[in-house]
Amino acid sequence: MRFMATYDLMETTRNTNQWLGATALAFGSYPAMAMLPNPMLSWIRAWGEVTERSFARMVARPDWGIPSVTGPDGRDHPVEVETALSKPFGDLVHFNVTGRTEAKRRVLLVAPMSGHYATLLRSTVISLLPDCDVYITDWHNAREIPVSEGKFDIEDYTLYLLDFMKHLGSDLNVIAVCQPAPLALAATALLAEEDPKAQPRTLTLIGGPIDPDANATDVTDFGRRVTMGQLEETMIQRVGFKYPGVGRMVYPGLLQLASFMSMNAEKHTKAFTDQILRTAKGEASDHDKHNGFYDEYLAVMDMTAEFYLSTVERIFKGREIADNAFTVAGRTVDIGKITSVAVKIVEGENDDISAPGQCLAALPLLTGVPDSKKAAHLEPGAGHYGIFAGKSWRKNIRPLVLDFIDTNRETTSRTKPANKNAAA
Known part of the structure; x- marks a missing residue:
């Protein structure tokens, strides 16, 4: 696991999912698509919107956003x-x-x-x-x-x-x-x-x-079950070529996020499924409860x-x-x-x-x-x-x-x- 290629592969996977979401959103948003009375097109657009936003947040540092x-x-x-x-x-x-x-x-x-x-x-x-x-x-x-x-x-x-x-x-x-x-x-x-x-x-x-x-x-x-050698081998990676910390040994935020979400996989799956349906129905908004929480939760950093x-x-x-x-x-x-x-x-x-x-x-x-x-x-x-x-x-x-x-x-x-x- 301790190779820059592994870190870059994980970032490539995230970037690909962001691109797929953006592509689906753009495809489903064409005005011509509105002429086809098929709910699947609305679902594709909604899936793309939620997916693109989610994977983009994983590499964005949130603002404090406290105006007054x-x-x-x-x-x-x-x-x-x-x-x-x-x-x-x-x-x-x-x-x-x-x-x-x-x-x-x-x-x-x-x-x-x-x-x-x-x-x-x-x-x-x-x-x-x-x-x-x-x-x-x-x-x-x-x-x-x-x-x-x-x-x-x-x-x-x-x-x-x-x-x-x-x-x-x-x-x-x-x-x-x-x-x-x-x-x-x-x-x-x-x-x-x-x-x-x-x-x-x-x-x-x-x-x-x-x-x-x-x-x-x-x-x-978990800390008791695994040995330090196992942790170092499975959790530690080298920062890839894209960032100033290239070569630094880290516990990647994306890897930790995957671990956190797997602990409550059913809850998170339902949250995103419901958000896609709300988006397809036009009931979601930029700062609704789901986005307010996941914009912060998905924004991860390496240790x-x-x-x-x-x-x-x-x-x-x-x-x-x-x-x-x-x-x-x-x-x-x-x-x-x-x-x-x-x-x-x-x-x-x-x-x-x-x-x-x-x-x-x-x-x-x-x-x-x-x-x-x-x-x-x-x-x-x-x-x-x-x-x-x-x-x-x-x-x-x-x-x-x-x-x-x-x-x-x-x-x-x-x-x-x-x-x-x-x-x-």
Whole structure:
């Protein structure tokens, strides 16, 4: 699998399907075809439209698409997406709401590096912007990064988070979503050891694999079943000639997308079949629910091979975070060094990616944090996506997180609960 020809073959297959869709759409759209009262022609046009759009999205980086935010004054304020700190493998991005009075809450949203762009958290950002000054980690597509920039594994990821937190200062509230939860915990511990006064005020971990063995899922079972050699042989490819990162070893986004969709093949098949029928009937629109979701879901990015393999080996197989045995650049990370950070755990009852209990495993590791500054929330009926971007996030979890931030804005008494969901 580790050949550029394999990567190029996969891209060729995607490109061919995009071309077939565009061809079918063009064929079915000829005015002359309207004279033939055959529903098959409408179906061909609809199939082509849905297919062309779907395969085109797989190589397109989505825009943030946040034009404005309503401020406390009731006026709409334009949002400027600015790069606060730039690095080869990822940037620290700031959403500058122009003309608005300074927000009381400063939030660093740590986006997952798991095959999708940081724009997967667009709705999360939009929901926080009216009340917070928001920053986010914007990870780069590995196929766009020249080999000369070197490696990027989970230790480098952790050091990036450390630099981002140092850049933003201690008056900060960190929210880590899914995959980066254990590494955000490790970066906070490193910062606490280097400069205890620079620790962020709060750390919210949402649906992350702190201890993958706490409640096994298909994802964690897969990590257990296969050997590292099998993963390297079957999942790793070299970037093809089309991109600046030619020759770089990566876990391709297209390959991961195929794996994700195969886990719920029946659901995705029905979604696309229904969309084709809606398009044929003239009921679909450019920004309908289907397109809104799949435009983001299908837009995938490559991860560096070393990041993917080290995540599986050290987080899932070795359980280094769960055992408090993680090391970065030869330094042992002691999570017990975290002392002044209020920590909140958020999990979804029906999360099939990071099941309940996996993220909650962080609290016993925080031996330096008083119980009054630890909190946990299990959202009933919520799946993985819902706990950070769906209805459960908007209606229930977001208000709890903001309340948690407000409660811990200033130094609080050790006897005062972090918030009403304080963990025992």
